[in-house]
Amino acid sequence: MKGIILAAGKGTRLYPMTKPVCKPLLPIYDKPLLYYPLEVLMKAEITDILIIIPPGEEKSFSELLGDGSRLGLSISYREQKVPKGIADAFLVGEDFIGTDGVCLILGDNIFYAPDFDRLLLEEKRKHQYASVFGYWVEDPRPFGVVEVNAEGYAVSIEEKPAVPRSNYIVPGLYFYDNDVVAKAKTLQPSARGELEITDINRLYMQEGKLSVCPLPREFTWFDAGTADSLLYAANSIKKMQDSGIFVGVLERIAWEKGYINEECLKQSCQEYENTQYGKYIRSLLQREKGR
Template sequence: MKGIILAAGKGTRLYPITKSICKPLLPVYDKPLIYYSISTLMLAGIRDILIIIPDGQQIAFRELLGDGSKFGINIEYAIQDVPRGIADAFIVGERFIKNDQVCLMLGDNIFYHPNLEGILKKAMRFVKNASKATIFGIKVEDPYSFGVVEFDENGRVISIEEKPDYPKSQYAVPGLYFYGNDVIDIAKELKPSARGELEITDVNIEYLNRGKLNVIPLDEEVIWLDAGTVTTLHEAACRVYEMQQIGVYVSYPEKVAIDKGYITWDKFIHEIEEMHNTEYGKHLKDMMDSIKLI
């Protein structure tokens, strides 16, 4: 399965902060926002990742991430000249996806759960074994701002609406989606919405109409942070800080890489030594010490 991170938005809701830097490169506590997305895809076992970025940010992304080899993965880049909606990622990434299945993650979303890897693997099994699209539903207080999924009394999905005035449930669809290869053709057939974008909700509705949409409701232990505004970006940093103060470390690609055997122990130590005088490096050192104790 291939992975795509959509990191091409202009981040206008964060102006003037994002006038000169792309939103996924902004810090969320001790690491860039894009690290959270990369770590999530790596947890799912995805090692080939395409990052879709805006024109003019190529050097910044490459200086930070390179080709991904420091994490034991392969990172490629593609330019989205004009923001055309989330579903446009499959058109931009068609050559990268080729004949594979694909997981799309938004570059401003953060997920945490003690068994996040298990949740991701479950989603992937539905796609691989049943040829279904798999998305998630998570309860939120303000579903008006998201795609909203409605379930019947038996837990089956019966509708999905994008930013409804009158939500039929409190289950929002977060920015993490698993699809079969047919998503490319579905995206190509979409008509732009009233706001001129190819909507990911329309992709999900098409899978629903085909009887191929699986929605996994996430329990209350799953932490989902959407760092798309100044307020939520700040809240996300505070939440990650609070968790890490009690030893719950969130989204370190190097840690995922060493756990999965993507990099050697020597390479892991080298990364720690390179950043030994930073908070990030100290946290990696704490994780290294905890591994040695096991």
């Protein structure tokens, strides 16, 4: 399975801070926002990854992650010339996807749960056609809302409904089979001129092929698309790390999954030696030596 991070949004809701800096490169506490969706793909054991970026930004992204080899990944970049919506990612990434299935994650979404690795791998293993996650919120009206039947399949999807049929919203993480490319080609732009991911999901739903995995109520999800949500996410990550729960440490995932060896970990220690991030990586090495 291939992985795509859609990181091409202009971040206009965050102006003026995103005028000189692409939104996925903004900091969420001590790491770039992009690290958090990349961590999710790594936890799902997806190592062949395309990052869709705005025009003229490849140098900045490449300076951060390169070709991914230092993390045991293969990372490539492709520009989305014109913002055409989330579903456009499958057209931009058509050649990259090839004949494989694909996991798409939005570049401003942060997911965390202690057993998220297990949940992701389970969803990936049983994946057949299309699957999304359902996240319970008190007020789902500002979001895309999904209604699920007893068998775990979507029976309705609505964008920002005045009267929601459920409290489950669809966060920015999706698994699809290879048919998603053909389905994306059939879409017409919505009233706001975009190819909507909801329309992709609706096509699968109409075929009875859109499964929904409800996330546990204690699950942590942030959509860092506004100044308030960006600050809230950063403060939440700081609180978690102050309590010893480190999120978005890519070297840790790469090390635990066997993507990199001890020498790679040592190189990251040296690169980040004067930072909290680097100290945490060093603790992984010390823990390994203590076994």
